[in-house]
Structures are given as C-alpha cells and as structure tokens.
Amino acid sequence: MTTGKSFFIDQTRCTACRGCQVACKQWKNQKVVETVQTGGYQNPPDLSSSTFKLVRFSEVVVDGALRWLFFPEQCRHCLQPPCKMVADMYDPEAIIQDPATGAVLYTERTKKLDATEIRNACPYDIPRPNPETGALTKCNMCIDRVSNGMLPACVKTCPTNTMHFGERQDMLALAAKRLEQVKRKRPHAMLVDVSDVRVIFLAEVHPSLYYAHMMAARPGEPKVLSRRELLGKLVRQA
Numbered sequence: 447m448t449t450g451k452s453f454f455i456d457q458t459r460c461t462a463c464r465g466c467q468v469a470c471k472q473w474k475n476q477k478v479v480e481t482v483q484t485g486g487y488q489n490p491p492d493l494s495s496s497t498f499k500l501v502r503f504s505e506v507v508v509d510g511a512l513r514w515l516f517f518p519e520q521c522r523h524c525l526q527p528p529c530k531m532v533a534d535m536y537d538p539e540a541i542i543q544d545p546a547t548g549a550v551l552y553t554e555r556t557k558k559l560d561a562t563e564i565r566n567a568c569p570y571d572i573p574r575p576n577p578e579t580g581a582l583t584k585c586n587m588c589i590d591r592v593s594n595g596m597l598p599a600c601v602k603t604c605p606t607n608t609m610h611f612g613e614r615q616d617m618l619a620l621a622a623k624r625l626e627q628v629k630r631k632r633p634h635a636m637l638v639d640v641s642d643v644r645v646i647f648l649a650e651v652h653p654s655l656y657y658a659h660m661m662a663a664r665p666g667e668p669k670v671l672s673r674r675e676l677l678g679k680l681v682r683q684a
C-alpha cells in the first residue's frame with residue numbers, strides 16, 4: 447500500500463478565482479511575470495520558474511454545449527516519477543523523493559542536467575528551467591509547510607473546497623466518494639491517473655479538454671479546438 451501525502455482536486459467545484467495561483471506565488475516569493483493576451487483568460491500563458499501553479503482556462507464544446515473549463519495545473523508528484531528516472535541516469539541526487547510525504551523535489555543539482563530531456567520525460571510537461579540559475583523548477587508540495595504540519599499554500603487558500611490535501615488513503619477515499627456523487631449527473635466523470643500520481647484530479651469531461659487552450663496556443667501539437675474554431679462552430683450551430 448502506498449502511503450505518504452496526496453492532493454485531491456475536485457474540478458467540479460473550481461471557479462477559477464486563481465487564489466491558489468496567487469497563494470503559491472506569494473509563499474514562494476516569486477516575481478510578477480510579464481504576460482500577453484493569448485485569446486483567453488489564462489494568465490500568464492504558461493508555467494515558468496516564477497509560476498508553479500497555473501489555472502488553465504479552456505472553452506470547448508461538450509455534447510453540443512459550450513463549456514468553460516478550469517484546471518489548476520501543477521506537478522503531480524508521480525509515484526514513480528519519469529523525470530527522476532531520467533535524472534537518475536546522470537545524478538541520483540539531483541531529483542529526490544521525500545520519504546515521509548512522497549514529494550518529488552528538485553535540487554540545485556538539476557542545473558547540470560539537460561533541461562529539455564527532463565522536461566520531455568514529464569508526461570504533464572511541468573518542469574521549467576530558471577533562466578538565471580539554470581536549475582529546473584516546479585511545485586515542491588510546499589514541503590516546508592507540510593513538514594511543519596501546515597497545508598500547502600494553494601490548498602489553504604482555496605475558498606470553494608476544490609483542493610484537499612492529506613494522507614494518501616484519506617484522499618483516495620474522499621476522491622472515490624465524490625466521484626460516485628458526481629457521476630450521477632456527469633457519467634463521464636473520472637479520477638485522472640489515480641494509481642500513478644499524488645495529485646488526483648476529478649475531471650467532469652475527458653482530461654484532454656482541460657488543455658484545449660494550451661494546445662491551441664502551441665502550433666504543431668495536436669489541438670482540440672481553438673477559440674476561433676470554437677466560435678465558428680457555435681455560429682454554425684446557431
């Protein structure tokens with residue numbers, strides 16, 4: 447049985463207030479990022495060494511109806527982290543796993559790794575290099591707070607009960623219970639990659655739809671629906 451900590455993030459309750467995003471930035475004392483308009487409300491456009499938590503916004507058509515999906519993105523703290531598997535080939539101490547919580551922690555030694563190789567190893571495209579130090583960065587589960595009995599800053603600040611954090615078995619039980627309730631109205635709801643990660647998302651629709659805006663903003667990658675395509679589709683349907 448896997449022990450340690452886990453998050454449960456109930457996306458059916460997220461209002462995209464971005465309190466978690468701001469709380470993360472405040473706790474980490476990260477600088478403001480200059481941003482650009484990319485056709486939606488997502489701001490800044492992507493994760494970075496100054497943004498470990500990012501609320502993604504996507505507008506998609508699901509079963510003929512427009513849906514506005516919100517997705518508080520962060521490192522999933524994988525149980526068997528592919529980023530660490532690759533890093534270990536070069537330096538087993540560059541990325542470590544905290545034995546008490548299971549948090550995947552990046553050290554300053556990551557500056558000697560190939561950032562692109564580590565980023566490509568992550569199935570969720572999370573790590574970002576710090577342009578000033580060269581070290582790789584991402585969410586560290588607020589290990590300083592958690593190891594002192596506090597909640598992660600993002601969980602503590604969430605006003606809608608979207609974010610939960612605690613012992614893994616408790617979070618699995620809570621997630622299973624909530625899934626059962628949500629499925630009564632949303633039969634396609636699912637827990638995403640629940641056996642592989644410590645950040646368990648409850649998704650109302652297929653998980654790829656939460657990335658629709660990101661995919662549209664990255665030419666060359668498979669995309670779901672851009673904002674322009676979405677509006678065109680709605681006009682045609684009207």
Ligand code: SF4
Pocket residue numbers: 469470471473498499520584585586587588598599600601
């Ligand atoms: S756990 Fe801490 S570092 Fe990770 S996203 Fe939340 S606030 Fe940021």
Ligand code: SF4
Pocket residue numbers: 520521522523524527528529530550567568569570571572573584
């Ligand atoms: S989500 Fe990515 S960065 Fe985070 S532990 Fe998993 S592989 Fe590593």
Ligand code: SF4
Pocket residue numbers: 459460461462463464465466467501518603604605606607608609
């Ligand atoms: S604080 Fe909670 S409700 Fe607000 S964006 Fe984050 S997860 Fe969603």
